[in-house]
Amino acid sequence: MTDQEAIELINTSLTEEFELDMTRMVPQAHLRDDLGLDSLDRVDMVIVLQNAFKFKIREEETIRGIQTLGEIHAYVLAKLRAAQ
Amino acid sequence: MDKTCTIEFSLEKKLPFLSCLMTLYAYPMIVILTIAGILVFPFLFTAYKVVMRWTHDRIMRALIWLYGRCWIAVMSPFVRFRRQGFDKYVVSPPYVIVVNHYSFFDTYCMALLPFHNVAFAVRAWPFKMLWYAPFMRLARYLNVEDLKLTGTLSAGAEVIKSGGSVLFFPEGHRSRDGRLQRFSSVPFELACETGIKVLPLCITGTDVLFPPGRLSMRPAKICLKALPPIDPPDFEEPNGHMKLRKHVKDLMAKTIAAMQAGQ
Numbered sequence: 001m002t003d004q005e006a007i008e009l010i011n012t013s014l015t016e017e018f019e020l021d022m023t024r025m026v027p028q029a030h031l032r033d034d035l036g037l038d039s040l041d042r043v044d045m046v047i048v049l050q051n052a053f054k055f056k057i058r059e060e061e062t063i064r065g066i067q068t069l070g071e072i073h074a075y076v077l078a079k080l081r082a083a084q
Numbered sequence: 085m086d087k088t089c090t091i092e093f094s095l096e097k098k099l100p101f102l103s104c105l106m107t108l109y110a111y112p113m114i115v116i117l118t119i120a121g122i123l124v125f126p127f128l129f130t131a132y133k134v135v136m137r138w139t140h141d142r143i144m145r146a147l148i149w150l151y152g153r154c155w156i157a158v159m160s161p162f163v164r165f166r167r168q169g170f171d172k173y174v175v176s177p178p179y180v181i182v183v184n185h186y187s188f189f190d191t192y193c194m195a196l197l198p199f200h201n202v203a204f205a206v207r208a209w210p211f212k213m214l215w216y217a218p219f220m221r222l223a224r225y226l227n228v229e230d231l232k233l234t235g236t237l238s239a240g241a242e243v244i245k246s247g248g249s250v251l252f253f254p255e256g257h258r259s260r261d262g263r264l265q266r267f268s269s270v271p272f273e274l275a276c277e278t279g280i281k282v283l284p285l286c287i288t289g290t291d292v293l294f295p296p297g298r299l300s301m302r303p304a305k306i307c308l309k310a311l312p313p314i315d316p317p318d319f320e321e322p323n324g325h326m327k328l329r330k331h332v333k334d335l336m337a338k339t340i341a342a343m344q345a346g347q
Contacts, residue, residue: 046233060232
């Protein structure tokens with residue numbers, strides 16, 4: 001899977017799960033202020049990413065600290081590279 | 085003007101007065117009930133422990149259910165409570181229970197359930213209410229925001245293993261426009277992991293009683309309806325929990341619409 005494919009999968013999974021507008025899924029989008037995702041939604045975000053990429057997320061504290069969509073992209077890409 | 089119209093018009097005219105009367109009555113009564121409950125709690129807890137020999141959390145859930153029943157009695161002069169479907173469908177707990185969410189008082193209405201051994205999975209803010217928080221912790225309610233996913237699934241599974249049900253408001257917020265909001269996947273993930281049936285409950289009327297953003301209360305007719313429990317294995321992987329979630333949400337949306345239309 002290329003980085004671009006992974007980013008598209010992240011964006012598609014999140015828009016489907018949280019009923020978001022794909023046009024707002026830009027890397028600098030703030031999870032709370034731009035996409036309306038709160039701390040409870042982050043719990044669901046873990047489920048979404050685990051199911052999309054078939055990996056386990058044990059570092060939930062890291063997810064908690066993520067503020068933008070671009071940081072989610074970076075986190076997932078780093079995990080995929082580590083798995084390879 | 086026919087008689088029905090006359091009666092409805094007359095009630096509508098009286099509503100502001102009834103609302104004022106109800107608000108002036110209900111707030112102090114709830115405070116008195118809560119203080120009385122806190123004072124009586126040590127005696128009831130000890131009595132349950134000696135007679136029933138239940139665990140701490142189960143006793144606490146029974147006492148919270150009893151508190152809810154007292155709240156129902158207090159509100160009864162102004163609120164009509166009804167439940168449907170429980171005799172037919174609610175046969176053998178435990179369940180993962182999911183309920184739609186209109187009002188702060190939705191949790192109190194869960195005392196309409198015919199069983200008491202229910203741990204609520206909620207956000208962090210109710211745990212900040214100092215007069216309730218110790219009892220919630222003793223009842224092993226789940227703070228989903230602090231526990232995060234793995235903690236919530238683990239704690240929820242423990243409740244279920246000990247015979248308790250776990251109740252979620254999967255919307256996460258009270259609806260401000262009466263429509264069903266996005267459902268969290270967490271309760272359905274728990275149901276799929278434990279194999280426990282999902283019990284969908286639909287509540288109406290609490291949005292009239294005490295909606296978000298309003299401090300006054302209004303007379304209301306509250307109905308809590310149980311739908312047939314749903315078996316998670318019926319929803320295949322991959323993403324069985326998401327299929328289960330969508331199915332339950334669709335069912336509940338149709339049921340709530342029918343309930344609000346008076347069917």
